[in-house]
Amino acid sequence: MSPEEFLEAAQSHSAWIAHYFEKVRDFPVLPAIAPGELAAKLPQSAPETGESIENIFSDFRSVIFPGLTLWNHPRFFAWFSVSSTQPAILADFLAATLNVNAMLWKSSPAATELEQVTLSWLRQWLELDDSFFGIIYDTASTAVLHAIGAAREYVDPECRTKGARPGLIVYVCEHTHSSSEKAAIALGFGQENVRKIPVDAQFRMRADVLEQTIQADLGEGKRPCCIVASVGSTSTSAIDPVQAIADIAERYNIWLHVDAAYGGSAAVVPEMRQILEGAARAHSLMLNPHKWLYVSIDCSVLYTRYPEILRRAFALGTEYLRTAEDESVTNYNEYGVQLGRRFRALKLWYVMRYYGRQGIVSMLRESLRLAQTLKSLIEQDDAFEICAPVPFSLVCFRHRGDDELNRNLLAEVNASGKAFLSQTVLNGNFVLRFAIGNFQTTEQDVRETWSLIRETAARIGENEPAGATRA
């Protein structure tokens, strides 16, 4: 591709991106598409000869784009709402251009050092002390795998040579994200060695039961290895009692990992900082800038106060990777299973600089405010109930009718293409989750979606067969 051709193509793509951000509400959040429909529209084999960017881009617009769920849409309220902001997009454009691999300091000195600098900046925003070493992985699922791998190294240093000893236990709670259990399975702990501690009425891990379970395990000769506490759990965004859990972790010398993948970003807001109070005592903590810090997927940060243990768990000192600078630099590949590493720090740097701390704080505050606005709207309607506390920007609620009504309600709202919500089950009931976090979401988006929910529920109620009992 000639420089002129590239420039022209880049300009047409940039124009489309700018238009997307401006007109995003004109597009359905959720595509009306059946499984297999998109694949059926595409050739079964790749082309023999090259095609023009114009044609490829045209197919992107007419075939691919309409089949996408628009995560970067202000009315995407499902799971956790995320944002890819323009500075992050520009940085990813550059990172792909340079295609550097941040596996070693030598393989890309500036990428390594920028990762150190941005993670130090972020650590300061979170008011964590400088004993926390940071590393960027793709996702929180990968970050927790490394945290639990480090935990195993911490309690069983011979595991890397002899294989892990049996009976190492990982403690999560009923509402901990499934990635922790998956990591324990992948690392060979055995699913039977993952304890799911019950939660209290506010969906927080019960520290008293955690301690009893640890004592029972010790009584049976098991070795408690890692506790995963959440600051912003996935179903309800509950904050586990991290201080009490840290006391227990210290008492029994167990690695404490804090999953703040979603909620952690909120600690940048001064009045929210207390959410990380106990987390500062953790052995490791993760948060996802790609969830709620306006950085495009993927970018997940793991902080640990024990980088040498993380390194011991994963470093090999391979000959062909040695460099003259090894003694004085960080070679990030030694802190994980991945050798090749994308230049993710660049987009974090762009976002942190473009918005600054104050800009980020005001965007986070707006999401927090909108969640409280929505909560009070729901509370004013007797047909609905709030199902969990709202410490962040996720609101869990349900119609007071039965599960079937709530299921239909969710399906119809989502099928409208006007908004996209997801669900969970709390105390045996089907519950709707309305997660706010996209940088373009306005109060009007929230209010109109709430009206849509109410109108849809009323319509479903009217169409009820006679004699059906709804509250």
Ligand code: PLP
């Ligand atoms: N932890 C929490 C609390 C989450 O909500 C999620 C995903 O939603 C994860 C971990 C996993 O995140 P990722 O998709 O980055 O692996």
